[in-house]
Amino acid sequence: MPDSLKHIQEKPFYQLLFGKTALPIITILGISLLYVILMSIIDHSTLPFHIIIAVAALGKTIVITVTTLKQLSKLMKICHSLERLLWVFGLILIISIFSFATDFTCLFQFSNTAFDGVPDYSNSYIYNLYHFFYFSVITFSTVGYGDITPVSEIAKFVVMLEIFLSFFLIVFALANIKKIHINE
Secondary structure (H helix, E strand, O other), X not given: OOHHHHHHHHOOHHHHHHHHOHHHHHHHXXXXXXXXXXXXXXXXXXXXXXXXXXXXXXXXXXHHHHHHHHHHHHHHHHOOOHHHHHHHHHHHHHHHHHHHHHHHHHHHHHOOOOEEOOOOOOOOHHHHHHHHHHHHHHHHOOOOOOOOEEOOHHHHHXXXXXXXXXXXXXXXXXXXXXXXXXXX
16 A cells, blocks of 8 residues: 555544545635625626626636545545545535535625526525525436526526536546445
Protein backbone atom coordinates (compact mmCIF):
# COMPACT_ATOMS: atom_id res chain seq x y z
CA MET A 1 0.00 0.00 0.00
CA PRO A 2 1.41 3.43 -0.91
CA ASP A 3 2.58 5.65 1.94
CA SER A 4 0.00 8.31 1.08
CA LEU A 5 -2.87 5.84 1.63
CA LYS A 6 -1.33 4.58 4.88
CA HIS A 7 -1.13 8.17 6.13
CA ILE A 8 -4.78 8.74 5.17
CA GLN A 9 -5.93 5.55 6.89
CA GLU A 10 -4.39 6.65 10.20
CA LYS A 11 -6.84 9.56 10.53
CA PRO A 12 -10.41 9.00 11.79
CA PHE A 13 -12.82 8.55 8.88
CA TYR A 14 -15.22 11.39 9.71
CA GLN A 15 -12.30 13.80 10.07
CA LEU A 16 -11.13 12.73 6.61
CA LEU A 17 -14.65 13.03 5.18
CA PHE A 18 -15.17 16.57 6.38
CA GLY A 19 -11.58 17.50 5.51
CA LYS A 20 -12.00 16.30 1.93
CA THR A 21 -15.34 18.07 1.50
CA ALA A 22 -14.35 21.31 3.25
CA LEU A 23 -13.64 23.18 0.00
CA PRO A 24 -17.07 22.66 -1.59
CA ILE A 25 -18.82 23.27 1.74
CA ILE A 26 -16.96 26.54 2.31
CA THR A 27 -17.46 27.57 -1.33
CA ILE A 28 -21.19 26.91 -1.24
CA LEU A 29 -21.74 28.56 2.13
CA GLY A 30 -19.62 31.54 1.06
CA ILE A 31 -21.54 32.02 -2.17
CA SER A 32 -24.85 31.57 -0.33
CA LEU A 33 -23.83 34.24 2.18
CA LEU A 34 -22.75 36.48 -0.69
CA TYR A 35 -26.18 35.94 -2.30
CA VAL A 36 -27.98 36.99 0.88
CA ILE A 37 -25.80 40.08 1.27
CA LEU A 38 -26.15 41.06 -2.39
CA MET A 39 -29.90 40.48 -2.31
CA SER A 40 -30.28 42.90 0.60
CA ILE A 41 -27.93 45.76 -0.33
CA ILE A 42 -27.76 45.98 -4.12
CA ASP A 43 -30.29 47.42 -6.52
CA HIS A 44 -30.93 44.45 -8.81
CA SER A 45 -31.89 46.54 -11.79
CA THR A 46 -28.43 48.12 -12.03
CA LEU A 47 -26.42 44.89 -12.10
CA PRO A 48 -26.65 41.77 -14.26
CA PHE A 49 -27.40 39.78 -11.11
CA HIS A 50 -28.75 36.78 -13.01
CA ILE A 51 -25.41 36.49 -14.84
CA ILE A 52 -23.56 36.58 -11.50
CA ILE A 53 -25.75 33.72 -10.25
CA ALA A 54 -25.15 31.65 -13.40
CA VAL A 55 -21.37 32.14 -13.18
CA ALA A 56 -21.38 31.27 -9.46
CA ALA A 57 -23.47 28.15 -10.18
CA LEU A 58 -21.03 27.09 -12.88
CA GLY A 59 -18.12 27.65 -10.50
CA LYS A 60 -19.77 25.62 -7.75
CA THR A 61 -20.50 22.80 -10.20
CA ILE A 62 -16.85 22.70 -11.23
CA VAL A 63 -15.68 22.72 -7.59
CA ILE A 64 -18.06 19.89 -6.64
CA THR A 65 -17.08 17.85 -9.71
CA VAL A 66 -13.34 18.27 -9.18
CA THR A 67 -13.65 17.53 -5.46
CA THR A 68 -15.66 14.41 -6.21
CA LEU A 69 -13.10 13.16 -8.69
CA LYS A 70 -9.99 13.89 -6.66
CA GLN A 71 -10.90 13.69 -3.00
CA LEU A 72 -13.78 11.27 -2.70
CA SER A 73 -12.14 8.67 -4.92
CA LYS A 74 -9.25 8.60 -2.41
CA LEU A 75 -11.70 8.10 0.44
CA MET A 76 -13.41 5.23 -1.39
CA LYS A 77 -10.12 3.34 -1.62
CA ILE A 78 -9.78 3.21 2.15
CA CYS A 79 -13.44 3.03 3.11
CA HIS A 80 -14.43 -0.40 4.37
CA SER A 81 -17.89 0.28 5.71
CA LEU A 82 -21.17 0.64 3.84
CA GLU A 83 -22.28 3.22 6.41
CA ARG A 84 -19.22 5.33 5.66
CA LEU A 85 -19.77 5.12 1.92
CA LEU A 86 -23.33 6.29 2.41
CA TRP A 87 -22.01 9.23 4.43
CA VAL A 88 -19.65 10.15 1.60
CA PHE A 89 -22.33 10.13 -1.08
CA GLY A 90 -25.01 11.57 1.18
CA LEU A 91 -22.87 14.54 2.10
CA ILE A 92 -21.97 15.34 -1.49
CA LEU A 93 -25.64 15.02 -2.53
CA ILE A 94 -26.83 17.35 0.23
CA ILE A 95 -24.10 19.85 -0.64
CA SER A 96 -25.12 19.78 -4.29
CA ILE A 97 -28.87 20.00 -3.70
CA PHE A 98 -28.56 22.86 -1.19
CA SER A 99 -26.18 24.66 -3.53
CA PHE A 100 -28.65 24.66 -6.39
CA ALA A 101 -31.56 25.50 -4.09
CA THR A 102 -29.77 28.74 -3.13
CA ASP A 103 -29.11 29.50 -6.80
CA PHE A 104 -32.76 28.98 -7.72
CA THR A 105 -33.95 31.05 -4.77
CA CYS A 106 -31.74 33.97 -5.70
CA LEU A 107 -32.82 33.80 -9.33
CA PHE A 108 -36.44 33.91 -8.18
CA GLN A 109 -35.76 36.75 -5.74
CA PHE A 110 -34.06 38.64 -8.58
CA SER A 111 -36.95 38.04 -10.98
CA ASN A 112 -40.11 36.25 -9.93
CA THR A 113 -40.71 35.43 -13.60
CA ALA A 114 -37.66 33.11 -13.70
CA PHE A 115 -39.80 30.18 -12.51
CA ASP A 116 -43.44 29.21 -12.83
CA GLY A 117 -45.31 27.34 -10.13
CA VAL A 118 -43.90 29.02 -7.03
CA PRO A 119 -46.77 30.14 -4.77
CA ASP A 120 -47.55 33.86 -4.99
CA TYR A 121 -47.56 34.25 -1.23
CA SER A 122 -43.94 33.13 -0.90
CA ASN A 123 -42.19 36.46 -0.50
CA SER A 124 -39.54 35.66 2.11
CA TYR A 125 -36.12 34.29 1.21
CA ILE A 126 -36.39 31.37 3.68
CA TYR A 127 -39.83 30.34 2.44
CA ASN A 128 -38.64 30.46 -1.16
CA LEU A 129 -35.53 28.50 -0.18
CA TYR A 130 -37.85 25.76 1.10
CA HIS A 131 -39.70 25.63 -2.23
CA PHE A 132 -36.51 25.59 -4.23
CA PHE A 133 -34.93 22.95 -1.99
CA TYR A 134 -37.92 20.79 -2.93
CA PHE A 135 -37.46 21.72 -6.60
CA SER A 136 -33.74 20.92 -6.40
CA VAL A 137 -34.42 17.48 -4.88
CA ILE A 138 -36.96 16.73 -7.62
CA THR A 139 -34.56 17.94 -10.34
CA PHE A 140 -31.55 16.12 -8.88
CA SER A 141 -33.48 12.87 -8.69
CA THR A 142 -34.63 13.40 -12.30
CA VAL A 143 -38.27 12.90 -11.29
CA GLY A 144 -39.36 16.28 -12.64
CA TYR A 145 -42.98 16.65 -11.52
CA GLY A 146 -43.33 19.89 -13.45
CA ASP A 147 -45.04 21.81 -10.65
CA ILE A 148 -42.18 24.32 -10.59
CA THR A 149 -40.57 24.99 -13.97
CA PRO A 150 -37.72 27.24 -15.11
CA VAL A 151 -38.84 29.92 -17.55
CA SER A 152 -35.91 32.29 -18.03
CA GLU A 153 -32.82 31.29 -19.99
CA ILE A 154 -30.56 31.66 -16.95
CA ALA A 155 -32.88 29.51 -14.80
CA LYS A 156 -32.86 26.83 -17.51
CA PHE A 157 -29.05 26.99 -17.64
CA VAL A 158 -28.71 26.53 -13.87
CA VAL A 159 -31.20 23.62 -13.97
CA MET A 160 -29.09 22.02 -16.72
CA LEU A 161 -26.01 22.38 -14.50
CA GLU A 162 -27.81 20.53 -11.71
CA ILE A 163 -28.92 17.76 -14.06
CA PHE A 164 -25.35 17.44 -15.38
CA LEU A 165 -24.01 17.18 -11.83
CA SER A 166 -26.61 14.59 -10.82
CA PHE A 167 -25.75 12.40 -13.81
CA PHE A 168 -22.04 12.86 -13.12
CA LEU A 169 -22.40 11.78 -9.48
CA ILE A 170 -24.48 8.72 -10.42
CA VAL A 171 -21.95 7.66 -13.07
CA PHE A 172 -19.11 8.32 -10.61
CA ALA A 173 -20.76 6.13 -7.99
CA LEU A 174 -21.46 3.31 -10.43
CA ALA A 175 -17.97 3.46 -11.94
CA ASN A 176 -16.38 3.15 -8.52
CA ILE A 177 -18.44 0.26 -7.19
CA LYS A 178 -15.69 -2.18 -8.03
CA LYS A 179 -13.23 -0.17 -5.91
CA ILE A 180 -15.32 -0.69 -2.79
CA HIS A 181 -13.91 -3.34 -0.50
CA ILE A 182 -16.37 -3.74 2.33
CA ASN A 183 -15.21 -5.71 5.34
CA GLU A 184 -17.86 -7.92 6.84
